[in-house]
Amino acid sequence: MEFFKIKRDIPFMRHALWFNLVSFITFAAAVFFLFSRGLHLSVEFTGGTLMEVNYKQSADIEAVRTTVGKLGFTDVQVQTFGTPNDVMIRLPVQKGVTSAQQSATVLSSLCTAASGTMVGKSSPQDIQKVCRASNQAEPLELRRSEFVGPQVGDELAVDGLKALAFVVVGIMIYLAFRFEWKFSVAAIIANLHDVVIILGFFAFFQWEFSLAVLAAVLAVLGYSVNESVVIFDRIRENFRRFRKMNTQETIDNAITSTISRTIITHGSTQMMVLSMLIFGGPTLHYFALALTIGILFGIYSSVFVAAAIAMWLGIKREDLIKSTGPARKDEDPNDPNAGATV
Numbered sequence: 001m002e003f004f005k006i007k008r009d010i011p012f013m014r015h016a017l018w019f020n021l022v023s024f025i026t027f028a029a030a031v032f033f034l035f036s037r038g039l040h041l042s043v044e045f046t047g048g049t050l051m052e053v054n055y056k057q058s059a060d061i062e063a064v065r066t067t068v069g070k071l072g073f074t075d076v077q078v079q080t081f082g083t084p085n086d087v088m089i090r091l092p093v094q095k096g097v098t099s100a101q102q103s104a105t106v107l108s109s110l111c112t113a114a115s116g117t118m119v120g121k122s123s124p125q126d127i128q129k130v131c132r133a134s135n136q137a138e139p140l141e142l143r144r145s146e147f148v149g150p151q152v153g154d155e156l157a158v159d160g161l162k163a164l165a166f167v168v169v170g171i172m173i174y175l176a177f178r179f180e181w182k183f184s185v186a187a188i189i190a191n192l193h194d195v196v197i198i199l200g201f202f203a204f205f206q207w208e209f210s211l212a213v214l215a216a217v218l219a220v221l222g223y224s225v226n227e228s229v230v231i232f233d234r235i236r237e238n239f240r241r242f243r244k245m246n247t248q249e250t251i252d253n254a255i256t257s258t259i260s261r262t263i264i265t266h267g268s269t270q271m272m273v274l275s276m277l278i279f280g281g282p283t284l285h286y287f288a289l290a291l292t293i294g295i296l297f298g299i300y301s302s303v304f305v306a307a308a309i310a311m312w313l314g315i316k317r318e319d320l321i322k323s324t325g326p327a328r329k330d331e332d333p334n335d336p337n338a339g340a341t342v
Contacts, residue, residue, distance in 0.1 A: 016308035030200020042210035052144040099147035114139040190306035212287040220294030227302035
């Protein structure tokens, strides 16, 4: 399926040096901000208080988020889990305030917002878990309150880095077996370029980096390598078909012939991700934002970075084709597709 077909190849590789210079500057800026500002890690990595509150009716997440926000807590995560009645609240560590005090303060405010009162006194030693309205009903209840220590966050960070390393190694092995080691190196450089730039955006703007964002980064790795595989596969096919083309012309033809597919695939994906970004609310905001940045730079890196690096590494027809025999008797000697065998 093609929206349009370009008859003349676009000379992408003629300007590859300039495109990659832009990529290098962007990559260097991302690395600088990562080291100078660092990532703004969420409660899942830094530790904090975890609360589970059960409402007798469906919880209004926005109202809960507003109530907790008025208490002066920053970077609070509020989301439903299990059922619409159950709400999970993550509070960051505050100096001079214990986890029990945080829980008591939040629970009291939520109870007041639900037109109820706490039965007895909430204290740091004994949190009253029951909130009652004037008709003796219990609009909400604290199911669980616990402190998540920084050591758990360190473990999550290490596991996340391990997952990233396994993905990178797996992609390199797959591409090396399917294509050639030069394509493998080119794809990994391009994909890590996407990951570092995403992290650079989060470091520069100090957006919250959570497990959901880490999942988005890993998803971008797989998504970006898919585009690289499509282009690499077309390059290999072109080496088999067009014997008179040099490497640069072969790559230009491969990228040009896959443009329509790229627009359809990435356009559809980007519309879905933008929908999550606009309508998904705070819970999906940074997840969708990371995917949006990753998809945009993934297209750029697959076309201009990966293909160019493969060309500079000296990829050639002999690397991908076992042999090229003479043209058969029934073939036109002027046919550029003639004589290619696998």
